[in-house]
Amino acid sequence: MVWTRRHILSLSDFSFVEYALVLQTAGSFQQVLARPNRKVPTLQGRIIVNLFFEPSTRTRSSFELAAKALSADVVNFSPSTSSLTKGETIFDTTRTYLAMGMDIVVVRHSLSGVPQSIAQDLEQLGSPVSVINAGDGQHEHPTQGLLDLFTLCALLDPHDPRPELLAGKKIAIVGDILHSRVARSNLWSLVTCGADVHLAGPPTLLPAEFAQFGVTLHHRLEPALAGADFVMTLRLQKERMGDYLLPSLREYHRLYGITREKLAHCRPEVRVLHPGPVNRGVELSSDLLDDPRLSLVSQQVASGVAVRMALLYLLGGGR
Numbered sequence: 235m236v237w238t239r240r241h242i243l244s245l246s247d248f249s250f251v252e253y254a255l256v257l258q259t260a261g262s263f264q265q266v267l268a269r270p271n272r273k274v275p276t277l278q279g280r281i282i283v284n285l286f287f288e289p290s291t292r293t294r295s296s297f298e299l300a301a302k303a304l305s306a307d308v309v310n311f312s313p314s315t316s317s318l319t320k321g322e323t324i325f326d327t328t329r330t331y332l333a334m335g336m337d338i339v340v341v342r343h344s345l346s347g348v349p350q351s352i353a354q355d356l357e358q359l360g361s362p363v364s365v366i367n368a369g370d371g372q373h374e375h376p377t378q379g380l381l382d383l384f385t386l387c388a389l390l391d392p393h394d395p396r397p398e399l400l401a402g403k404k405i406a407i408v409g410d411i412l413h414s415r416v417a418r419s420n421l422w423s424l425v426t427c428g429a430d431v432h433l434a435g436p437p438t439l440l441p442a443e444f445a446q447f448g449v450t451l452h453h454r455l456e457p458a459l460a461g462a463d464f465v466m467t468l469r470l471q472k473e474r475m476g477d478y479l480l481p482s483l484r485e486y487h488r489l490y491g492i493t494r495e496k497l498a499h500c501r502p503e504v505r506v507l508h509p510g511p512v513n514r515g516v517e518l519s520s521d522l523l524d525d526p527r528l529s530l531v532s533q534q535v536a537s538g539v540a541v542r543m544a545l546l547y548l549l550g551g552g553r
Contacts, residue, residue: 237548241353241365245376245422253383253397253427259544260384260537261395267303267540277306277550280337285311285328285352286368287343292510292535293368293377297340300542306550309336324348325355332356338364338549346371364549372413378509379419381541383427385534386464389505401428406458406500408434408490409468409517411444416509417468421447434458435490436480455490459499466507467492467517483516493519497528505530 235255266274282301286294294310301308309331313319318327328339339356341349349367356363369375386403387395405424411417411433421444424431431449433440434457445451452458459465470486480486497504506522507530514520523529 240549241349241367242376242545242549243350243353243365243367244374245379245419245426246374248376248422248426250397250426253380253423256380256541256544256548257384257387257395257397259547260380260540261388263303263543263547264388264537264540266543267536272303273305274303275305276547277301277304277337280304280306280550281309281335282306282546283309283311283331283336283339284368285331285339285341287313287324287341287348288369290342290368292538293342293375296535296538297366297368297542297546299539300546303539303543304546304550306337306546309334324352328352328355329359332359332361332363336363338366338546340366340368341370342368343370346373366545366549369415371415372418373415374419374422375415375509376419377538377542377545378416379423380545381534381538382416382420382466382507382509383423384541385507385530385537388537389530389533397427400424402430403463404430404432404461404501405464405466406432406434406462407466407468408455408458408492410439410470411435411468412439412441413471414468420466421449425449432458432462436486438480455496456499459496462500462504464505464507465492465497465500466509467512468509469511469517470513483513487516491515491517491519492522494522494528497522504528507531507534509534 235251284297298308349365349370353365367376387399390399425448433449434452434455437453506528
């Protein structure tokens with residue numbers, strides 16, 4: 235398998251072979267991270283810029299740790315202390331880092347399409363710099379989708395995580411589907427890998443058009459959970475919601491919040507995921523979130539570093 239992709243902007247056009255290569259490479263770096271010395275000289279001398287225009291804890295820190303583990307130099311951009319406050323455009327900011335010699339830029343923005351626009355601008359300049367979408371508006375969050383995929387496959391076979399392991403597995407995704415870029419990336423990856431995906435949420439947060447992904451929609455929770463192998467809950471993105479989408483958080487938790495009692499509808503070995511940050515007691519009960527026998531949330535965070543190392547390695551042409 236040969237990697238030919240220059241940017242990672244969306245999972246909508248990822249092939250099964252590309253998923254397999256990412257998982258295989260991430261598995262190798264997971265072994266590196268388990269060693270006392272977690273660094274390899276793979277991208278020594280390369281410059282990675284984290285261009286985050288939106289707050290982030292997990293994604294930004296994960297990319298920084300991944301780049302440093304590959305021995306790359308890392309620059310973290312902060313919009314509040316940058317020349318954006320003086321009127322500089324996003325493109326001028328990116329071109330400034332380009333002039334400084336960056337090799338890969340990781341972009342997160344509250345508006346959909348910004349990473350794609352930056353990639354187009356760099357290509358028009360004839361620059362070989364790669365762009366990674368670290369989350370843009372309500373569009374996608376491809377690296378989260380890939381780390382979720384790796385988390386699931388590594389659980390099913392720790393020695394050889396591969397996409398075909400998900401064939402026929404029932405995966406329920408519950409919550410604010412409408413505003414979730416994570417959901418969109420996961421839909422592309424899970425369906426391509428053969429999973430049986432079911433979406434559940436109130437009608438205001440789960441529009442009918444999501445059926446075009448080739449998944450099953452439910453406005454009641456129980457049918458989505460029935461016989462599920464995995465349950466992924468999504469954060470209620472209150473900052474993107476208008477009024478009247480939900481009657482109350484208490485009512486939402488009663489109908490769609492995941493608890494031990496509701497997991498009784500699933501397979502006995504069911505495991506629960508959440509991309510974070512979690513609204514405890516809303517999307518997921520605290521006792522369930524903190525139970526390592528059921529929750530994969532910590533594994534998701536750990537997987538993020540290995541997967542992002544793999545992506546930086548593949549885009550950076552590391553050896």
